[in-house]
Amino acid sequence: MDTLFASPVTFGLLVLNIGASLIAFSNPAFMSQNILWVGPMRDRGEWYRGLSSGFLHVNGPHLLLNMYGLFLFGPICEFVLGGVGFAIVYFASLIGGSAWAYMHNRTVSDYRAAGASGALSGMILAFCLFEPFAVLLAFFVIPMWGIVFGILYIGLSYAFSMRADRIIGHEAHLGGAVAGIIATLLVRPETFGEFIAQAAAKFG
Numbered sequence: 265m266d267t268l269f270a271s272p273v274t275f276g277l278l279v280l281n282i283g284a285s286l287i288a289f290s291n292p293a294f295m296s297q298n299i300l301w302v303g304p305m306r307d308r309g310e311w312y313r314g315l316s317s318g319f320l321h322v323n324g325p326h327l328l329l330n331m332y333g334l335f336l337f338g339p340i341c342e343f344v345l346g347g348v349g350f351a352i353v354y355f356a357s358l359i360g361g362s363a364w365a366y367m368h369n370r371t372v373s374d375y376r377a378a379g380a381s382g383a384l385s386g387m388i389l390a391f392c393l394f395e396p397f398a399v400l401l402a403f404f405v406i407p408m409w410g411i412v413f414g415i416l417y418i419g420l421s422y423a424f425s426m427r428a429d430r431i432i433g434h435e436a437h438l439g440g441a442v443a444g445i446i447a448t449l450l451v452r453p454e455t456f457g458e459f460i461a462q463a464a465a466k467f468g
Contacts, residue, residue, distance in 0.1 A: 314366065392414035
């Protein structure tokens with residue numbers, strides 16, 4: 265808990281996600297008015313949904329999984345980027361994920377999605393830039409370096425987003441990851457040099 269209090273942006277994001285999601289669980293109208301929904305966005309210009317949908321989740325496990333990721337990676341990214349920098353990367357990833365999901369599904373009027381996965385994807389990829397050789401668990405069981413995890417994550421997100429029978433919005437994961445990398449390098453340009461230096465030290 266001390267780590268969260270030392271990371272006010274992460275703490276605020278956790279509160280916003282949990283609060284908005286709990287309201288949506290018991291208020292279907294609120295959920296319907298704020299999820300990413302292609303039809304209203306395209307036909308009525310309800311672009312706010314690209315942002316609001318990132319704070320809503322479809323059920324308890326969905327919320328718990330994303331908030332666990334935010335709890336794990338948020339404080340680290342906030343420490344490295346600073347509060348403002350972290351907020352920029354988080355929201356750039358959220359909006360990037362929503363934009364990618366919208367463009368990918370723009371011809372499907374009834375396509376709907378919700379969740380912080382796009383923002384979380386960008387945050388995790390930022391972490392992989394800071395700590396490319398930290399060990400992460402893919403699928404919670406397979407240990408691998410952060411850089412390998414990042415490459416695998418982007419590759420699988422792209423491959424799964426091309427499947428017609430998908431039930432998870434992998435396109436938002438892909439958009440969030442790409443936006444997160446770009447935003448991190450813009451907010452903290454020295455990240456790239458540090459990444460190269462770590463790679464050189466590891467393999468040189």
